[in-house]
Amino acid sequence: MSSIVMLKQRTVKSLIRATGVGLHSGAKVTMTLRPAAPDTGIVFRRVDLPSPVGLRADPFLVGDTRLASCLERDGARVGTVEHLMSALAGLGVDNCYVDVDAPEVPIMDGSAATFVFLIRSAGIEQQDAPKKFVRVTKPVEVKDGDKWARLDPYDGFRLTFSIVFQHPVMQKSGTSVTVDFADDVYVKDVAPARTFGFMQEVESLQLMGLALGGSLDNAIVMDEYRVLNQDGLRLPDEFVRHKLLDAVGDLYLLGHPLLAAFSAHKSGHALNNLLLRALLADQSAWETVTFADDQMVPPRVARLFDLQPA
Ligand SMILES: [Zn+2]
Numbered sequence: 001m002s003s004i005v006m007l008k009q010r011t012v013k014s015l016i017r018a019t020g021v022g023l024h025s026g027a028k029v030t031m032t033l034r035p036a037a038p039d040t041g042i043v044f045r046r047v048d049l050p051s052p053v054g055l056r057a058d059p060f061l062v063g064d065t066r067l068a069s070c071l072e073r074d075g076a077r078v079g080t081v082e083h084l085m086s087a088l089a090g091l092g093v094d095n096c097y098v099d100v101d102a103p104e105v106p107i108m109d110g111s112a113a114t115f116v117f118l119i120r121s122a123g124i125e126q127q128d129a130p131k132k133f134v135r136v137t138k139p140v141e142v143k144d145g146d147k148w149a150r151l152d153p154y155d156g157f158r159l160t161f162s163i164v165f166q167h168p169v170m171q172k173s174g175t176s177v178t179v180d181f182a183d184d185v186y187v188k189d190v191a192p193a194r195t196f197g198f199m200q201e202v203e204s205l206q207l208m209g210l211a212l213g214g215s216l217d218n219a220i221v222m223d224e225y226r227v228l229n230q231d232g233l234r235l236p237d238e239f240v241r242h243k244l245l246d247a248v249g250d251l252y253l254l255g256h257p258l259l260a261a262f263s264a265h266k267s268g269h270a271l272n273n274l275l276l277r278a279l280l281a282d283q284s285a286w287e288t289v290t291f292a293d294d295q296m297v298p299p300r301v302a303r304l305f306d307l308q309p310a
């Protein structure tokens with residue numbers, strides 16, 4: 001019934017403004033999401049610079065991947081884009097301007113839940129243009145030591161992620177998770193998972209001028225034995241689900257939603273980005289597809305976005 005509608009592009013219905021701190025700079029950031037015309041993509045704009053530089057979601061603009069994914073062009077940078085990109089991917093938003101007045105997207109609560117809440121409150125609008133997917137047509141894999149990430153052909157969007165950490169809390173929590181967006185719901189199953197860090201690590205990062213905005217309000221923080229946040233975890237396997245949330249955001253830097261099965265072991269922002277570059281480098285491994293005729297839509301694709309009521 002709604003498959004014709006759901007395979008159209010989407011933008012935000014009205015302007016959304018949020019203020020928070022940058023995870024790494026610790027500075028206050030104001031972010032404004034604005035509606036954008038079909039085929040604009042997700043475009044970040046540094047509105048504090050003398051002439052605003054636009055940075056479109058593009059794997060080849062990803063520079064620094066220490067702890068977060070950062071877009072860089074012509075001397076301008078916007079860091080920590082992955083949680084917002086994840087929320088936009090999860091809600092099926094294709095086109096949006098993201099204005100920030102600092103070099104970083106605000107961290108909010110360390111998950112994608114606040115972004116999801118703000119975007120859904122403002123509303124999501126269907127546009128009169130078919131949604132463009134990148135369909136993976138053959139396997140692509142990248143490795144770095146014992147870490148790896150790969151994409152396989154799949155008529156839908158499924159992610160499997162596993163992690164290994166020598167920490168008592170993390171070993172007790174789930175270390176592997178699979179989410180298939182034909183069955184699982186981004187808003188409930190992925191968005192609430194927060195980023196995490198270790199107390200000792202936070203101290204050394206702050207000496208390097210990183211994670212200056214990090215606190216118990218925007219991350220799960222652990223000492224050697226336990227979680228320091230008073231309310232504990234939001235989900236029993238929150239750590240690995242956050243890695244999956246990051247992957248959804250990093251993969252959306254492709255500029256279009258993927259039709260593929262993603263699987264990864266110990267991957268992170270750098271390897272997720274290498275995977276996209278490896279995919280794009282092999283013209284025979286992907287194609288751009290639209291579904292103008294609802295009869296042609298594979299069932300798993302038809303269910304990708306109808307579980308996320310706008
Ligand atoms: Zn993250």
